[in-house]
Amino acid sequence: xxxxxxxxxxxxxxxxxxxxxxxxxxxxxxxxxxxxxxxxxxxxxxxxxxxxxxxxxxxxxxxxxxxxxxxxxxxxxxxxxxxxxxxxxxxxxxxxxxxxxxxxxxxxxxxxxxxxxxxxxxxxxxxxx
Numbered sequence: 001x002x003x004x005x006x007x008x009x010x011x012x013x014x015x016x017x018x019x020x021x022x023x024x025x026x027x028x029x030x031x032x033x034x035x036x037x038x039x040x041x042x043x044x045x046x047x048x049x050x051x052x053x054x055x056x057x058x059x060x061x062x063x064x065x066x067x068x069x070x071x072x073x074x075x076x077x078x079x080x081x082x083x084x085x086x087x088x089x090x091x092x093x094x095x096x097x098x099x100x101x102x103x104x105x106x107x108x109x110x111x112x113x114x115x116x117x118x119x120x121x122x123x124x125x126x127x128x129x
Contacts, residue, residue: 004073009127027110034103038096047099054092061085075125082121086114
């Protein structure tokens with residue numbers, strides 16, 4: 001699985017493989033905390049479902065990336081998926097802003113990393129098409 005990814009052509013600015021684990025560990029702590037808070041707001045009836053929806057979709061798309069990229073070895077599906085992850089991050093930030101601004105600010109690192117990862121994935125997909 002990893003061997004396949006290592007064989008792909010990557011841009012020179014691609015970060016080393018070891019960086020992904022620590023970055024995603026930090027991001028998943030942010031995601032678990034802030035998304036959990038948003039779920040709590042929904043359960044308490046303080047936000048409507050339409051505000052919760054981009055958070056739910058983001059989790060689905062986020063968790064789908066690894067199987068698409070590494071199990072199916074499908075760069076195109078992974079590229080489509082990561083674009084959806086990025087879109088839902090932007091959507092969820094706009095949706096929650098009126099209710100919990102700190103959730104938006106806390107997820108800025110997530111937005112920045114996924115924006116970078118999206119460009120990287122699109123470039124890898126293009127280089128290996």
